[in-house]
Amino acid sequence: MRPDRSFAASASLHAMVFGIGLVTFDARPMVVAPTESMPVDIMSMSEFSQLTRGQKTAPKAEKPKHVAEKTGEVKPPDTEAKKIADKTIDSATPPPLPPKVERPPEPEPKKAEAKPEPKPEPAPKKAEAKPEIKPDAEALEKLIAKTEKPEKKAEPEKKAEVKPPPKPVDRPKQPPPVAQTPPDPNSKFDTSKIAALLDKRAPQRAAASGAEVSHTASLGSVTGQAQQLSQTEIDALRAQIQRCWNPQVGAAEARDLIVRVRIALNQDGSLAGQPMLVDHGGGAYFQVAAESAMRAIRRCAPYTLPVAKYEAWRDVEVTFDPRDMFRG
Amino acid sequence: MTPAEITPSVDMSLLTLFLQAHWVVKSVMIGLICASIWVWAIAIDKWLLFRRTRAASDQFEQAFWSGQSLEELYRTLSARPADSMAALFVAAMREWKRTFEGGARSFAGLQQRIDRVMDVSISREVERLESKLLVLATVGSAGPFIGLFGTVWGIMTSFQSIAASKNTSLAVVAPGIAEALFATAMGLIAAIPATIFYNKFTSEVNKQAARLEGFADEFSAILSRQIDENG
Structure with missing residues (x-):
């Protein structure tokens, strides 16, 4: 068999195929629309598990709040x-x-x-x-x-x-x-x-509505189960106690007089029992500091905290730290 | 690839895909096109050869079993160059006649000689039939790898273009990837028919070889009977 003839046949076949390809495979010019990047927040696992419970479809508000002017x-x-x-x-x-x-x-x-x-x-x-x-x-x-x-x-x-x-x-x-x-x-x-x-x-x-806790969260995850006090509620409790606390500014080593007190509260915010010291540090100054902390807690006794989260603040541990006043 | 070629809208026709490619990728593509042309040339060649061989064998067998005198058949066939089964017959008959015309006294070695001659011509025929089939096998197995090499090279260059433009948008990446994948496509275009043809022609060669072996055995038996009758 004459190889040159079969070569010619093969070459012409390829030329035909590529010719058809050139004509038909004119892929549309690839136009890429610039896409906008999506901002993403990274949250840790604990943050995710601490999401408050909520529904996306929750009703917005039952009634308009009274607007004080x-x-x-x-x-x-x-x-x-x-x-x-x-x-x-x-x-x-x-x-x-x-x-x-x-x-x-x-x-x-x-x-x-x-x-x-x-x-x-x-x-x-x-x-x-x-x-x-x-x-x-x-x-x-x-x-x-x-x-x-x-x-x-x-x-x-x-x-x-x-x-x-x-x-x-x-x-x-x-x-x-x-x-x-x-x-x-x-x-x-x-x-x-x-x-x-x-x-x-x-x-x-200046229009303003009264501060009120929304009972139907419109944000939050469906699986959120957090009953923990959120930072704002801790701050609220801290602020309430802070009003009555006189830290011992003059005491020696006042910086280290950190008193941790456990408070049991009733649903109306009053004390359910005597506040208890979590740890009993030594020294006379500590006793004084602890006493002042106890006094502060008793003096401001009825605390206003969200009733819905009563389980979370029924038993609270408050740290009286002179360095940053309080930590809940 | 220069940044000027990285435009949001890229012409993706076959010609531009080829022309924009790196020269390594280009040479890979050209090599694969040549391999494909070669494969198809071999395939056409072999297809015609096998068809011709089959027809000639059929024709010869018909003539051989028609009761025609072997001497006469030998005379007609040896006049022109024969192939496959006819060549086998001619080689065996030549050896037979040479022994008889030489006036040999002993026919002891004649059977072996004829067998050997027929074996040689069978192997020669098979070799002729399966020549160049190795090219098909090579292209079939190496073609995808050669195309993949072009793809890897093209993707490397497209990554370099990403590094140059500091931009990972699709418009930057896509042309390089497309031309790179085009090399793999060429490799597959060359390799798939080569593999198919290789398998088909190998089985064809085996079939032809078996047919020749069968004829050789039968002819050897006939000649052996003749030798015994003469001896």
């Missing part, structure tokens, strides 16, 4: 424009600046100004307002120009019947005079701003 003293707002905008809406607040008082704050006069009768009024008002405001005359003038734009625009409209509008501020279409906020050319329609304007409450208020 505290209104602070009226501070001058940072921008004059804001103040004036507030004033135009909230006429209840007394105007702090005299020049604005002369302007009728009610929207009715503005409407009235659209009619020809009150036309002369705004002009003299401005005229007398201007000389009065000396300290920040420029800013106020600008503000007045802003806030009273409807009025000012009402004027030229009336004048327009006789002569062309003299000011470039005028626009062919008149905004309705009831519009209380001056139309700012570079501001957009924002409902949240309107809501803020309609808010009759004092802007200085």
Whole structure:
């Protein structure tokens, strides 16, 4: 058999196969979208096992908490424009600046100004307002120009019947005079701003709800079984005891006078029995330190701790360490 | 691979896969393509050879058992170069005739000589049939390893490109891995047909050899009877 012929046949076969491959195997250009990396927290096994029990689908809150509002003293707002905008809406607040008082704050006069009768009024008002405001005359003038734009625009409209509008501020279409906020050319329609304007409450208020332990945790693992006091509760107990404890600052080697006391508590936070010293150190100073610790515990006796975790704090060991005051 | 080639969108056609590869990988691919061409050439060659041999053997057996005179058959076959079974017959007959025409007194060694001659021609035939089959075996067994070598080399270069760009995104890694795996694909493309053809042709050779052995035994028996009758 002629090997050159079979070689030619084989080579042509390969050429054909690769030709088909070149045409058909034009794999789509591989476009890789940049993927964002996911932040991962590493938690230890003990942290994981100490997760509090919770459900992802737990109801958020049964009822809205009462919001206590505290209104602070009226501070001058940072921008004059804001103040004036507030004033135009909230006429209840007394105007702090005299020049604005002369302007009728009610929207009715503005409407009235659209009619020809009150036309002369705004002009003299401005005229007398201007000389009065000396300290920040420029800013106020600008503000007045802003806030009273409807009025000012009402004027030229009336004048327009006789002569062309003299000011470039005028626009062919008149905004309705009831519009209380001056139309700012570079501001957009924002409902949240309107809501803020309609808010009759004092802007200085601070809303706060009372501290309350949520009984349905919305976070936490389903398998979490931790009944241990969390750090915040330990801190709470520590803070409560700390109020009544007078550490022995003057004692020799006061740093080493570490007293560990075991406290049994009732469900209402009162002491169930006498606090017990866990270890009895030697020395006179230790006795004094232990006594002071006992005294502190007895004096602050009814402790407020979450009832739900009563099992965890029924029997607590508190360490009185002068170095860092307490460790629960 | 230069960083310029590491672009988020990579052309993955066969040609670019080949052209972007390192020269070691390229040479591996070229070698594997050549091996594949060779394998297929051998396969075509052998396939035609076996088909021809089978046809010639069938034809010869038909002629041999047709009751035709052996002398006459020998005369027609020795005129042209014969193969396989015909060559066996011609070699045996030549030895037979040489002994008789030489006027030998003893036929004692004739049987052995004929057997030996037929053995030699059988082995020659088998050798002709299974020549180059070792190439198929070699390509079949070594092809994947050669392709794997190209893959390893390509992955090494792609790791170097990761180190150069300090970026492990898929866009950096993928082209190098793809071209590296292309080398393994070439190795498999060469090796799989080679293995299949090797197995097929080896069994074919065995079949042919068994057929030749059978004929040689039968012919040897016939000649032995002749020798006994003459002696």
